[in-house]
Amino acid sequence: MSRSRSRDHAAEARPSAGKAAMHGSKTQCPAPEKQQPAARPERMTGAAAVVRMLERQGVRHVAGIPGGASLPLYDALAARGSIRHILTRHEQAAGFIAQGMARATGVPAVCLATSGPGATNILTALADAKLDSVPVVCITGQVPTTLIGTDAFQEVDTYGMSIPVTKHNFLVRTAQELLTVIPEAFRIAASGRPGPVLVDIPRDVQLATLEIDSWPGPGLPDALLMPDMEDVVGAAAMIDEAERPLMYLGGGVISSGAAPAARRIAEKAGIPVAMTLMGLGAVPSEHPLSLGMLGMHAARCTNMAMEECDLLIVAGARFDDRATGRVDSFCPRARVIHIDIDASELDKIRSAHLGIQGDVRATLEALEPLVAPCARENWLHRVEELRNGWGLDLPRTDDPVSPYGMILRTAEIVGPEAVVTTDVGQHQMRTAQAYPFSRPRQWLTSGGLGTMGFGLPAAIGAALACPERTVVCFTGDGSLQMNIQELATAVEQRCNIKIILANNNALGLVQQLQNLFFERRVFATDYSVQVDFVRIAEGFGMPAVDLGASRDPLGMLEAALTTAGPCLVNIPVAVSESVFPMVPPGAANTEMIEGDGHDRTEAAA
C-alpha cells in the first residue's frame, strides 16, 4: 500500500484522475482504523477528508495559525505531511499570503484560521480579496455544533460576519457535506468573477467519521461565459466608426488573461490604452500606446486624453471613484462599450451604449479579428502632443534615495522578471506612476479596499508561489508596522523578498490630504517615536541596511537587491514630499493640482 505515498498529488488535480485516487491510500489516513481492501469505502475523519481534497485540488501551501477549534484539521495536515503550512504571526497575514499566491498565479489559494479571534482577524484580508476579485478559499474552525449559539469560548458568528466580505460562504453541518462543499468552494472562488470563499467547519464535524465511496473531482472553474456575437460585431463597428477611441482596462483583463488580446486590438486599431490601478501590466508601461494609470494620480495627459476621447472601451473595470473622479464629468464626449463578466457592473455607475456580459478574454479575442486595422494618425498624434506637454514630471529620479528614484533604481536592478507588491499610501501611488511594468500578474497591490499591511505578507505569498523570482515590496513606515510581525515569517520561510521602506515617520498620504484640504491642520498623522527599522528587522533575523546613512546608497541598494534571501532597505524620505499630480476628492479628473514648483497653466483642451 505504500505506493500511494509517492504518488504525485498534483496529478490528482486533473479531473480524470479521480478514480486513481480511490486506490491504496488507506494507510495515509490519520484515523486509527484497521486496513480494508482498497475497493471498500474509505473511512476517515472530516478533517482528513478536507486535507485529502486540498491535495486533490493541487494545493501545495496553506497559510494560517492553529487554535482549539481548528486542531483536528491541523492534526490531519500533520498526519499527511503533503501540504506545506506557513505559520504566520497574525491571521490577517495568512489571508494576505494566500492572496499573494492567488494574485501571482490566478489559482485559488488557501488560508486557515481558528474560531473567534482567528476568524475576525482574517476578515480584513477576505474583504480585500472581495473588492479586488481574488480567488481565495479560507477555512475556519468553529466551536462544536452543539455549542453554536451559546456564546461558547472563542465563538463568533463567522458565517454571519463573512457574508458581506466574501463571494460566498458555508457553515458545514455534517462531515458528509464536506465532500460537496470543499470542491464547490474552489469552483466558486475561481469561476466567473473570482472572489474569496469561506468554509466554516465546527470542531465536531472535523472529528466525525465519514465513509467515502468515491472522491469528488476537484472544484474547477465553470465554462467561460461567451459574449453575444451580435454585440461583439456591434462593438467592432463602433470602434471602426470612432475617431478618438480609448481603452480603459481594469483588473478583469489581468484575471481573465485578456492582456495579449487587448494589446493586439490596441495595436491593430491604433487605440491608446489607460489602465486602472488593478489593470497595470496589461500593456507594458513602455509600450507606445500605454498612457499608464488613469484617475486620481494619473499623468495629466492620460486624464486629458480621456476627456477628449469619443469612444471608451472599458474592459474588466468598474468605474471606481478613484479612477473616474466626478463621474458626470468623466469622458463626457464618449460613447461607452463596457465588457465585464459581472452583469451587475454593467450600467452600475455609468450606462454603456453597448454593455457586453462575457469573459473579457473570450470577448476581446472574438473582437480582434472583427476590428478593422487603422493607423488613426490624427488621434495618436494628438495623444503624443498631450504626452509631450502633460506627461508625468517625476522629480529627482536619478537620486536612489528620493521617493521616485528608489523605485526606478530598484526596477533597473531587479529587472522585468521581478514581482512587485506594495502597501498603501504615497509609496503605492508613486510605484503605480513610475514602475516600468512589463507583464500581467507582476504587480500585486491592494486596490479596492486599500489595506495598509498588505504588502509584506502578499510578498511572502508571491515568493512562495514563484520561488524563482525576486519579489520586491515597496512599503512605508505606517503600512509596514501594520503587519511587521511577518518579518519573522519571511525569514522562517527563506523568502527572496526585498522590502524597500520609504520611511517618513508619518502617515504621509493622509497628512498630504490634511495639508491640501484641511488647511495644513496636521493631526494624528506623524509619529513622535522614530522606529529603528534596521534593528527591528535584525531582531527578527532579517538582514537590513539604511541607505540614509550610506555614502554609496546605490551600491548598497544593488548589494541588498542582488543577494538571495530576505532583506529590508530603509530609506528616509521627507514627509513634505507629496504625490502629484492629484485630482482633489470629488473633482473632475481634468481638475488636477500639482505641487509647488509645478505651476503649469491649466489644461488647454
Add this chain to the structure above:
Amino acid sequence: MTVQKQQPDSAAGLIALRLTVRNHPGVMSHVCGLFARRAFNVEGILCTPVDDGSISRIWLLVHDDARLEQMIRQAAKLQDVSEVRPFPSDAAAMFCTM
C-alpha cells in the same frame, strides 16, 4: 432583464420580486444582507418552502425605481439564488392586502 410596467394601483410604485433560493438556514441572511448593504429598501418579505423544502421562494416588495435593474442583477449573483423574477402590480397589490 427588462421589467414589464403596468398601471399604477394600490401598490403604486411598488413591485414584487420572486427569488427562488436553495433552502438552508443562512439564505435569508444572504438575501436581507445584500439589500441592506446596497441600500435597497425592502417594504415587505414573504418566504415559503417549495415541494420537499430543498428550495424556497422569497418574495420581496420593493420600489420600482431606477435602481431596480441593479437590484435584480445583484440578487441574481448570490450563489444560493437560482432565479429572480419581477412581478408587477398584481403581486405587489396582493402583498399589500396581506
